[in-house]
Amino acid sequence: xxxxxxxxxxxxxxxxxxxxxxxxxxxxxxxxxxxxxxxxxxxxxxxxxxxxxxxxxxxxxxxxxxxxxxxxxxxxxxxxxxxxxxxxxxxxxxxxxxxxxxxxxxxxxxxxxxxxxxxxxxxxxxxxxxxxxxxxxxxxxxxxxxxxxxxxxxxxxxxxxxxxxxxxxxxxxxxxxxxxxxxxxxxxxxxxxxxxxxxxxxxxxxxxxxxxxxxxxxxxxxxxxxxxxxxxxxxxxxxxxxxxxxxxxxxxxxxxxxxxxxxxxxxxxxxxxxxxxxxxxxxxxxxxxxxxxxxxxxxxxxxxxxxxxxxxxxxxxxxxxxxxxxxxxxxxxxxxxxxxxxxxxxxxxxxxxxxxxxxxxxxxxxxxxxxxxxxxxxxxxxxxxxxxxxxxxxxxxxxxxxxxxxxxxxxxxxxxxxxxxxxxxxxxxxxxxxxxxxxxxxxxxxxxxxxxxxxxxxxxxxxxxxxxxxxxxxxxxxxxxxxxxxxxxxxxxxxxxxxxxxxxxxxxxxxxxxxxxxxxxxxxxxxxxxxxxxxxxxx
Amino acid sequence: xxxxxxxxxxxxxxxxxxxxxxxxxxxxxxxxxxxxxxxxxxxxxxxxxxxxxxxxxxxxxxxxxxxxxxxxxxxxxxxxxxxxxxxxxxxxxxxxxxxxxxxxxxxxxxxxxxxxxxxxxxxxxxxxxxxxxxxxxxxxxxxxxxxxxxxxxxxxxxxxxxxxxxxxx
Numbered sequence: 001x002x003x004x005x006x007x008x009x010x011x012x013x014x015x016x017x018x019x020x021x022x023x024x025x026x027x028x029x030x031x032x033x034x035x036x037x038x039x040x041x042x043x044x045x046x047x048x049x050x051x052x053x054x055x056x057x058x059x060x061x062x063x064x065x066x067x068x069x070x071x072x073x074x075x076x077x078x079x080x081x082x083x084x085x086x087x088x089x090x091x092x093x094x095x096x097x098x099x100x101x102x103x104x105x106x107x108x109x110x111x112x113x114x115x116x117x118x119x120x121x122x123x124x125x126x127x128x129x130x131x132x133x134x135x136x137x138x139x140x141x142x143x144x145x146x147x148x149x150x151x152x153x154x155x156x157x158x159x160x161x162x163x164x165x166x167x168x169x170x171x172x173x174x175x176x177x178x179x180x181x182x183x184x185x186x187x188x189x190x191x192x193x194x195x196x197x198x199x200x201x202x203x204x205x206x207x208x209x210x211x212x213x214x215x216x217x218x219x220x221x222x223x224x225x226x227x228x229x230x231x232x233x234x235x236x237x238x239x240x241x242x243x244x245x246x247x248x249x250x251x252x253x254x255x256x257x258x259x260x261x262x263x264x265x266x267x268x269x270x271x272x273x274x275x276x277x278x279x280x281x282x283x284x285x286x287x288x289x290x291x292x293x294x295x296x297x298x299x300x301x302x303x304x305x306x307x308x309x310x311x312x313x314x315x316x317x318x319x320x321x322x323x324x325x326x327x328x329x330x331x332x333x334x335x336x337x338x339x340x341x342x343x344x345x346x347x348x349x350x351x352x353x354x355x356x357x358x359x360x361x362x363x364x365x366x367x368x369x370x371x372x373x374x375x376x377x378x379x380x381x382x383x384x385x386x387x388x389x390x391x392x393x394x395x396x397x398x399x400x401x402x403x404x405x406x407x408x409x410x411x412x413x414x415x416x417x418x419x420x421x422x423x424x425x426x427x428x429x430x431x432x433x434x435x436x437x438x439x440x441x442x443x444x445x446x447x448x449x450x451x452x453x454x455x456x457x458x459x460x461x462x463x464x465x466x467x468x469x470x471x472x473x474x475x476x477x478x479x480x481x482x483x484x485x486x487x488x489x490x491x492x493x494x495x496x497x498x499x500x501x502x503x504x505x506x507x508x509x510x511x512x513x514x515x516x517x518x519x520x521x522x523x524x525x526x527x528x529x530x531x532x533x534x535x536x537x538x539x
Numbered sequence: 540x541x542x543x544x545x546x547x548x549x550x551x552x553x554x555x556x557x558x559x560x561x562x563x564x565x566x567x568x569x570x571x572x573x574x575x576x577x578x579x580x581x582x583x584x585x586x587x588x589x590x591x592x593x594x595x596x597x598x599x600x601x602x603x604x605x606x607x608x609x610x611x612x613x614x615x616x617x618x619x620x621x622x623x624x625x626x627x628x629x630x631x632x633x634x635x636x637x638x639x640x641x642x643x644x645x646x647x648x649x650x651x652x653x654x655x656x657x658x659x660x661x662x663x664x665x666x667x668x669x670x671x672x673x674x675x676x677x678x679x680x681x682x683x684x685x686x687x688x689x690x691x692x693x694x695x696x697x698x699x700x701x702x703x704x705x706x707x708x
Contacts, residue, residue, distance in 0.1 A: 379546045383663050389597040413638040413663045444606045446597050452609035483610050490585050491605040491612035496540050496553035498596045
């Protein structure tokens with residue numbers, strides 16, 4: 001370090017004696033070769049909400065950073081706001097006016113005196129213009145550089161990079177012109193898949209079953225793409241009947257080194273949204289795995305990739321096809337963390353500070369993640385919202401829960417329905433699976449419906465136990481699902497025990513709620529005395 | 540007490556026949572079951588046969604919510620409401636099942652719609668939800684506007700009974 005790098009003598013002294021000195025070793029396994037201060041961060045703004053904002057705050061804190069939350073009017077009482085060192089309002093509940101509002105977020109960063117911004121996943125995380133604006137405003141962006149994101153975030157451009165890097169891709173065309181798409185459909189055969197060029201997370205994708213559906217499907221896909229990403233471009237791909245979805249985690253530093261952290265199997269999807277992920281991918285041959293890792297590394301090198309990213313592939317027998325690169329942290333990153341003993345958010349921050357990425361350990365054991373959504377699984381997965389009256393979360397050996405939920409919190413209609421990720425680890429898949437069943441049995445929410453009971457039945461099922469995995473898993477094995485009659489009987493009994501005290505009053509009442517609630521004789525209900533009786537209103 | 544699971548037609552008749560301390564005898568739809576209420580460290584469980592399940596209940600304005608392990612059941616206590624049935628309508632209005640934005644209105648006033656006909660499309664949580672007619676009916680009044688944000692329970696469409704000679708046309 002040179003004195004000439006600093007304007008003032010005291011800055012130089014402070015920098016050289018700073019506790020975060022040269023060759024800092026973070027506990028996430030990254031040896032950070034950082035010049036103290038000027039390049040090292042002190043305060044990180046998290047441009048996101050929900051479980052991922054909470055997750056990032058935790059790692060930032062471990063690294064000694066101060067944390068800044070931003071929040072919309074719907075998130076005043078949200079967990080990430082309570083947890084951060086500082087928090088700034090950025091606008092109305094609608095994402096377009098708050099979590100997608102670049103100017104408001106950059107203003108918050110300026111006011112807070114933050115020096116770096118982590119975008120999380122979703123929202124602005126894969127918008128090159130945001131990465132660009134963050135850098136232009138003088139902040140460090142914790143993610144890939146804007147130009148890499150622009151090249152890889154666009155699915156069409158990413159395909160071209162893949163082809164050049166000798167990575168196999170699914171047959172497809174980058175046109176939504178009707179006659180071109182018709183002839184493509186005729187050539188490769190239906191069904192085909194219409195995808196948003198700017199899409200991700202399974203949104204803006206539609207299966208087109210026949211030539212007749214083509215026009216309306218293209219329109220719908222373009223409309224959804226425009227609404228969700230502000231970019232209505234759509235392209236088409238051959239739809240593989242029973243593929244598996246397997247992805248490779250990559251980490252690249254600013255010094256040209258890229259490593260791969262194994263694979264994640266994400267085949268269990270509902271409407272193209274992943275709901276259960278695991279690592280390693282069961283039954284994937286060592287040879288195919290190695291070829292996929294090599295392909296992902298070639299791709300990352302070709303694109304000049306930096307920071308955390310994921311190369312997604314469809315696997316069909318021993319063949320695999322490149323799908324897309326997600327130029328951000330993935331929702332399902334914890335299963336990789338558990339097998340590789342790493343904290344990927346720490347890795348991201350260290351890389352953004354200029355650290356060299358360290359070689360991975362040999363992965364151990366197996367990990368599974370279940371995404372618990374606020375949805376009524378028994379009624380076509382209808383989105384559920386409202387206040388949480390009661391919450392019980394699992395814990396124990398090999399069990400991790402990433403959530404922003406708490407009793408009294410409100411599940412908002414404005415944002416993604418993910419409310420918790422339950423992650424389990426075991427020496428082998430079977431132990432991880434058994435731990436997951438037990439963990440989901442402990443998971444209980446009263447208020448908005450959740451998909452926890454559905455996930456529990458899937459994990460406990462025989463097809464999942466023998467890992468008969470494909471992206472068709474749910475339509476094949478769980479075309480419909482309902483709560484068991486035995487459980488319903490118990491629930492009816494419990495409701496009647498609760499209601500037996502109140503029902504006399506109800507039948508005699510004039511129907512006005514206020515009067516009814518006040519005068520309900522609660523004394524005999526078993527739940528009342530223990531504080532489990534809570535007045536609850538669905539809003 | 541009569542309980543109807545949310546979103547379903549079937550109504551269950553549940554009677555508590557006898558309760559001595561924690562031993563409960565009840566009849567659910569004519570079938571008798573015995574259960575033991577267990578209180579373990581402040582948590583309640585119902586034991587039926589040799590299976591003990593953790594249970595939680597909260598009571599709302601129009602619903603009783605019961606958590607049985609990770610599963611949540613929602614019941615509506617039934618009060619007599621003869622008018623709807625008499626008119627042959629399963630519902631007199633279409634209400635928003637969740638807060639969201641009105642994306643599309645697929646019907647017009649005075650239109651006759653069949654059971655299952657899509658009426659209105661809402662967007663919430665980035666998902667499109669289509670609300671359909673629960674029975675044959677006439678669209679009496681459209682109260683929703685395309686692009687408007689609606690709250691949970693907001694009346695979107697009012698329905699009236701279908702014309703008597705339904706099988707004509």
